[in-house]
Amino acid sequence: MEVEVTNIMEGIVRERLEALLAEVDCCKCEKCMGDMMAMSLNMLKPKYVNSLKGELFSRLDSGTWQNTVDIDIAVTKAIKTVSEHPHRS
Ligand SMILES: [Zn+2]
Numbered sequence: 352m353e354v355e356v357t358n359i360m361e362g363i364v365r366e367r368l369e370a371l372l373a374e375v376d377c378c379k380c381e382k383c384m385g386d387m388m389a390m391s392l393n394m395l396k397p398k399y400v401n402s403l404k405g406e407l408f409s410r411l412d413s414g415t416w417q418n419t420v421d422i423d424i425a426v427t428k429a430i431k432t433v434s435e436h437p438h439r440s
Contacts, residue, residue, distance in 0.1 A: 356400065357399065357401075359399075360398050360422075363422060364388060367423060367426045368391065375434065377434035387433045391428075394429070395425050
């Protein structure tokens, strides 16, 4: 049997990134958003769950997540950094 785990922070960060980007006037191409995602996730502690339950957990957690402020700070920082230097890497 193949065992896999999922980092549910990915889904949460993606959600927050889309929400926060809606209020920012900057490049929102795939490359910039990918850079922002990666940068945000590198600033945050990953949260792994069993993939079999991953879908369920990510839905539960994105609504009741306690560290939303930390996540927003990391995502905001990533948006600022990438939008100041888009398409650099
Ligand atoms: Zn771009």
